[in-house]
Amino acid sequence: MASVSGRDDPEQRLSRWEARTDWAMTSLAVAFLGTYAWQVLGAGSSPRLHGVLEVALWVIWAVFAAEYAVRFSLARNKGRFVWRHLFDLLAVALPMVRQLRALRLVTVFKVLNKRLGADFRGRIGVYVAGTTALVVFCAALAVYDAERRSPDATITGFGDALWWTMTTISTVGYGDRYPVTPEGRLVAVSLMVGGIALLGVVTGVIASWFVEKISGVEESIEETTRAEVAALRAEVAALREVLAEAALRRGPPGPG
Amino acid sequence: MASVSGRDDPEQRLSRWEARTDWAMTSLAVAFLGTYAWQVLGAGSSPRLHGVLEVALWVIWAVFAAEYAVRFSLARNKGRFVWRHLFDLLAVALPMVRQLRALRLVTVFKVLNKRLGADFRGRIGVYVAGTTALVVFCAALAVYDAERRSPDATITGFGDALWWTMTTISTVGYGDRYPVTPEGRLVAVSLMVGGIALLGVVTGVIASWFVEKISGVEESIEETTRAEVAALRAEVAALREVLAEAALRRGPPGPG
Amino acid sequence: MASVSGRDDPEQRLSRWEARTDWAMTSLAVAFLGTYAWQVLGAGSSPRLHGVLEVALWVIWAVFAAEYAVRFSLARNKGRFVWRHLFDLLAVALPMVRQLRALRLVTVFKVLNKRLGADFRGRIGVYVAGTTALVVFCAALAVYDAERRSPDATITGFGDALWWTMTTISTVGYGDRYPVTPEGRLVAVSLMVGGIALLGVVTGVIASWFVEKISGVEESIEETTRAEVAALRAEVAALREVLAEAALRRGPPGPG
Amino acid sequence: MASVSGRDDPEQRLSRWEARTDWAMTSLAVAFLGTYAWQVLGAGSSPRLHGVLEVALWVIWAVFAAEYAVRFSLARNKGRFVWRHLFDLLAVALPMVRQLRALRLVTVFKVLNKRLGADFRGRIGVYVAGTTALVVFCAALAVYDAERRSPDATITGFGDALWWTMTTISTVGYGDRYPVTPEGRLVAVSLMVGGIALLGVVTGVIASWFVEKISGVEESIEETTRAEVAALRAEVAALREVLAEAALRRGPPGPG
Known part of the structure; x- marks a missing residue:
């Protein structure tokens, strides 16, 4: 490497x-x-x-x-x-x-990713929660910044912006608040992509956990096969023992 | 342990x-x-x-x-x-x-969790349904309690609160009812997190079921391998039989 | 059985x-x-x-x-x-x-289920599409029947009912149409449950397909192991051949 | 073939x-x-x-x-x-x-599919992103074409159409814009189906990635079994060596 x-x-x-x-x-x-x-x-x-x-x-x-x-x-x-x-x-x-x-x-997040690794589900949980919280905060800031000067805006405070961000990333989308400016809509589209990814990661982690439970059963079958191979090896070793003993009994090199 | x-x-x-x-x-x-x-x-x-x-x-x-x-x-x-x-x-x-x-x-739920365990899909089904029903009831109570004294509230009865709770946890979010108070929105955010988790668990259970169907096929391949190892073992045992018989024919310890 | x-x-x-x-x-x-x-x-x-x-x-x-x-x-x-x-x-x-x-x-659906079985993804696809179509049609009928006599209804035609049913089962939920009667809301809740299940099944089928691609690789490793076991068996058979030949050379039962 | x-x-x-x-x-x-x-x-x-x-x-x-x-x-x-x-x-x-x-x-997409294949997750990513972008563009065009002459339309510009398309395919569905013509609703239903499929594929890819991490562990167990079988084969080969040597010592064909 x-x-x-x-x-x-x-x-x-x-x-x-x-x-x-x-x-x-x-x-x-x-x-x-x-x-x-x-x-x-x-x-x-x-x-x-x-x-x-x-x-x-x-x-x-x-x-x-x-x-x-x-x-x-x-x-x-x-x-x-x-x-x-x-x-x-x-x-x-x-x-x-x-x-x-x-x-x-x-x-x-990149630095966090290096520190935590993606090997263990617990760490993925921390990573997903942290990333989601940071994305929600940044998006709320960005959408509030974009919308507050628009006359038709429905997102008029930072509390509204946080609330709207949550309804969007969870794909609930009540529609009581929504962006009307192009910049606000750009933030919204990023959040929607993030929401789909979030759903995918959460589901993926849970699904892999269930699959692991099943593949645990499979592993035990694998274990049985391995045990059988080990027993077979012992059998062959015993066989060699028998042969070696027989050779010994027949004495050193020379006719029987 | x-x-x-x-x-x-x-x-x-x-x-x-x-x-x-x-x-x-x-x-x-x-x-x-x-x-x-x-x-x-x-x-x-x-x-x-x-x-x-x-x-x-x-x-x-x-x-x-x-x-x-x-x-x-x-x-x-x-x-x-x-x-x-x-x-x-x-x-x-x-x-x-x-x-x-x-x-x-x-x-x-914790006590239920101990009683039921998470080993079998059927039990997970009962657990998910029970948890969801309880969360929906508690959230409807909480949001109704938070919203009913607000002048701008759209959630004005317990029936409305239950209906809103269902549209939120399923991530449908019509927007005909939505919370306007900070406490109500806190309940909503918890429900959204719950909705994502619910989707994840339902999908995970179904996906693991489909994967199990596939790994069932895999297991039968594994079975074949194990049968082959067992046959091999019988072969080696027969071999030892042959050798032992040959040794016997050659007589007890002593030169041939 | x-x-x-x-x-x-x-x-x-x-x-x-x-x-x-x-x-x-x-x-x-x-x-x-x-x-x-x-x-x-x-x-x-x-x-x-x-x-x-x-x-x-x-x-x-x-x-x-x-x-x-x-x-x-x-x-x-x-x-x-x-x-x-x-x-x-x-x-x-x-x-x-x-x-x-x-x-x-x-x-x-039960009869269909018996006829089709759940073994093959293609058949699951037909089954899911058929069930979804039937549920959508029944739900649209039911919600139209429940809502049409309500003075506050937003679902006022069968076309509207079909449209609302689609927005609900896909969990999009625009909120331009929504049920206001208890019976209509009951239909909606059933549809939401159906929508979550639909998402779960679709995702499960796709996820299992991807996992199968991976476990296909795994199967080929398994194949290698099986080939190795078969080669081992041939080796042992050859060994028995050698022994049998040796025994033959040493002549029929009688001292060496 | x-x-x-x-x-x-x-x-x-x-x-x-x-x-x-x-x-x-x-x-x-x-x-x-x-x-x-x-x-x-x-x-x-x-x-x-x-x-x-x-x-x-x-x-x-x-x-x-x-x-x-x-x-x-x-x-x-x-x-x-x-x-x-x-x-x-x-x-x-x-x-x-x-x-x-x-x-x-x-x-x-069919041609792209042939060029890229569906074997590697990276390529699936490119394919999903490309398909989604093209579907979003086509659907926005189609819905704008269908809605713009309707007097009740809420989708009145191509920017609105793109925005509505994004809120629909992500299943967010604010409801600030929605189609009112039958043709527009047909486009919406196609987008909803596409949104469910998109969620399924994204989740499937992520879930299969997590499962692969787990089945990586499983493969190493398989590796151990294979190593054991190889060792066993070497043992049997050594055994044949011993036998062949013994047969040699006992001399060429002739009584012992």
């Missing part, structure tokens, strides 16, 4: 770079979410604070863009790098769509 | 305590639901009866709190106990959120 | 009775649906025709009730019979709830 | 025909979608352009019909051909239902 290549192998340098900047970029994503939430929720009345936070968001965007550029230059296979980090590219290339910025937070 | 520990082992004392109080706490939870339902549905007009039932609910809360305190003091690993009984802690620690009280009923 | 019991064994007589009346009862259920549909859709204007069809529906109900009574008297284990045919009992015991009558059609 | 039949075998000629016309028919389907989209979205104001595009759509329909006729004449088992290409027949036989024409695009 580990390619034993020279010091200047770009792929190795990319991995080293990513390992070193992992925590820094995660902290930056958290800072971005905090600043964005502050701007959306708290700075509506003061245009000056709003402006300061706007600058902070652009600075964070610039750091993300620079980091992407460094990683791109380090990657050997440029095409594969772009394809595998398509989401990072979108988050960097579309800074004018405010609502997409919050999605940059997925870097947090 | 059974730890052969001394008389004063706290974990053992905790288990004994839980086994002894199981039925009492379940009955208490049923009494709580009955009293709560009576207060919500029947005592709207009489403030005195309402007050009496309120006192009864607080007394039941006190018994639950005392029982939690005893169990906490008996637990050896306090941290693990709190984590594993997180729901009990919430039900005890938040007595002012009326809507959460009804959720204390899950103790009934 | 086949119990070789005497001529008067009640269980055997029950099976014979059911085999003989299967097609007759299915035809009767189809006749019931036809009559009910005619009454709901076509006889709104003529009170006389409505009355005639009402009598026909009651006659069919009487035949179903009589058939249930005969089967009950033939059953040896009465309790188990009632439990296993709970749906038949409900359909017979609640003739005053008009909407439940249409559900008697499930006898058609 | 490959039937070595003569030059005039119709089935072979059908396969050759399909292989040769595959790309041409796919391009034609793309052209159909483009023309249809142009007519629906861009040619509302100019009746002349509308007429020209209408003629183009009918010409494409005629080519599809002719291609179906050729394939039908080449098929040996006519009944099986009709059953297996039921969708093609519907697309050809119902040219007056405008909304069904867009569905002819499935020929694109």
